[in-house]
Amino acid sequence: MKVIYTDKPGKERGVCYRLLSEFFGVIGTATEVVIEGDAPEIYDAYEAAGIKVSDGKEPEIAETDPLKMKVPELKDWLTAKGIAFDPAAKKEDLQALVPAE
Numbered sequence: 001m002k003v004i005y006t007d008k009p010g011k012e013r014g015v016c017y018r019l020l021s022e023f024f025g026v027i028g029t030a031t032e033v034v035i036e037g038d039a040p041e042i043y044d045a046y047e048a049a050g051i052k053v054s055d056g057k058e059p060e061i062a063e064t065d066p067l068k069m070k071v072p073e074l075k076d077w078l079t080a081k082g083i084a085f086d087p088a089a090k091k092e093d094l095q096a097l098v099p100a101e
Contacts, residue, residue: 001029004056006036026051066098 009017020037026049033046034056046053
């Protein structure tokens with residue numbers, strides 16, 4: 001069962017909502033816990049019980065296509081590949097250095 005600790009309970013079917021301010025202990029049947037707010041005591045309790053805990057935000061996935069990267073990531077990618085470039089180069093010039101695959 002998924003358990004969500006929040007200040008704004010919802011009505012998602014199959015989810016147990018609890019207020020952040022009303023933590024009375026680990027819910028033993030929980031398989032996943034989402035904590036929407038600052039509640040380190042809740043996080044620590046579930047982590048100690050071996051239950052997956054998250055903040056409910058989707059992790060940001062790093063771009064893997066150098067032609068779609070932002071300039072700082074593209075510069076890091078070029079550096080990692082050993083490709084020299086002018087630090088003041090514009091994005092288009094940096095993209096031109098990406099080898100065709």
